[in-house]
Amino acid sequence: MRLLLTTSQGIEDLARAEVENLLSELGVPFRVEERPLGVEGRLLAEVGEAFYTDEKGRKRELSVSTYLNERSRLLHRVIVEIASERFEGIGEEEPEKVLRRIEEFVSELPVERFVKVSESFAVRSFRKGEHRITSIDISKTVGKAIFERLERFGSPKVNLDHPAVIFRAELIGDVFFLGIDTTGDSSLHKRPWRVYDHPAHLKASIANALIELANPEGGPFMDPFCGSGTIPIELALRSYTGEITCLEKFRKHLYGAKMNALAAGVRDRIEFLLGDATRLSEYVESVDFAVSNLPYGLKIGRKSSIPRLYMDFFGELAKVLGKRGVFITTEKRAIERAITENGFEIKHHRLIGHGGLMVHLYIIM
Template identity: 90%
Template sequence: MRLLLTTSQGIEDLARAEVENLLSELGVPFRVEEKPLGVEGRLLAEVGEAYYTDGKGRKRELSVSTYLNERSRLLHRVIVEIASERFEGIGEEEPENALKRIEDFVKELPVERYVKVSESFAVRSFRKGEHKITSLDVSRTVGKAIFERLERFGRPKVNLDHPAVIFRAELIGEIFFLGIDTTGDSSLHKRPWRVYDHPAHLKASIANALIELANPDGGPFIDPFCGSGTIPIELALRGYTGEVTCLEKFRKHLYGAKMNALSAGVIDRINFILGDATKLSEHVESVDFAVSNLPYGIKIGRKSAIPKLYMDFFGELAEVLEKRGVFITTEKRAIEKAIGENGFKVIHHRLIGHGGLMVHTYIIE
């Protein structure tokens, strides 16, 4: 079986390592490729059949897609591949021709293997790159081709709101992909524990990527701008045994973080402090790891305040940080100046896709 796995751009290597670890635990043969056909934010996993022994000692087939949906912390979707194809020049083609190519391709695919005629289906599409067609056009065309093929076997049922089977069609540049979305309509990064919705919250998948980059070893850990608590909550859910602190200046967000932690079942694992990160040393004596999604100018309104905020914060961080820090922000110039002038060294930099932007991420020591 081939699975198309989606995640954020820029963390494919970390997601791959996670998937490889999870698949190793199953003891099945597998191969995981990052950015298949050059597509960012995607992995392709070829996986052999997996089995488990049930309570009565019988050998049963294990659904690898369900297993990944349940266990992964970095993936967004798990999609069973039906087919992929490169459509050269599709970006320049007139809508009619581009859609005809997609329709002709889908018509020949054995979609009847994936949906029973008695089951309802819908097509959800994702499109990225330069095309003269929209994702809605892709959904309609693919839906029509699937419907007509299924008509050979009975009377197909479309249900756009609550389908039993979701086909996912992706057109990314010249690459077209069709599969069955086993994740459903809500991406895995939307965690069920989130009851308080911070206006600038971090995707849980990216929070886990930052935690992987920090690689905390059990020592004291802080998110000094913790907002709704995404990073501390995800760390606690990973079973971190060290001290975890969530510091936030605004009462409303800190209260929201507590509600989220309560809903995640980890409220007792996190210290919540209402306080200012530019006075960090008043709140904590020393920490081994600091990981945070820093306030961005555009999100907090007063962009001019950012350089001073970062300078003051990194000055305080220099007083308390023992091991490593990982920070993500759009404010490249301000963070690099604050890191450099406070005696830290950047040991790794990468760009991560978040909220439609490529955001700068630094590991510092």
């Protein structure tokens, strides 16, 4: 079986390491490729069949996709791949020609091997890049091709609201993917514990990528701009044994973070502090790890306050940080200045896709 796995752009290596760890635990043969056909934010895993022995000693199949949906912290979707194809020149072609190419391609695929004709289905699409067609055009075209193909085997049923089976069609640049989306309509990064929706919350998958990069080894950990608590909560859910602190300036967000932690079942594992990160040393003497997505993209007018905020914060961080910091922001110039002028060294930098933007990530020591 081939699984197309989706995640955020820029964290494919971390997602791959996670998937490889999880698959090793199952003891199945596998091979994981990052960015199949050059597509960012995607992995392709070739996985052998997994089995377990039930209470009567019978060999039973274990669903690898269910396992990954349940266990992964970095993936967004687990899709059973039906086909992957590069359509050269698709960006320049007339819309009718593009859709005809997609329809012809899909109609040749043995989709009947992946669904029962009696099950209702829907096609959900994702499109990224320069095209003259929309994702709705793709859904309709792929849906028609699948329907006509399945008609050879019975009477297919479409149910757009509550389908039993979701086909996922993706057109990213000139690469087309088709598969069965085993994750469902809600991406895995939308955690069920999120009862308070902070306007600038971090995707849980990216929060876990930051945690992986910080690699905290049990010492005190803090998110000094914790908003709705995504990073501390995800860390606590990983059974972290060290102290975890969530510092936030606004009461409303801090209260929301507590509610999220309560929903996640980790309220008692996190210390919540109302306070100003530019006065960090007033609240804590030392922390080993500080991980945060910093405030950025504030409304024009207040944006000028960012360099000052970063300078003051990193000045305070220099007084308390013992081991490593991991931060993300869009404000490259302001953060790099604040990091270096406060005596820190940038150990690693990368770009990550978040909310349609590429944000800069730094590991500092």
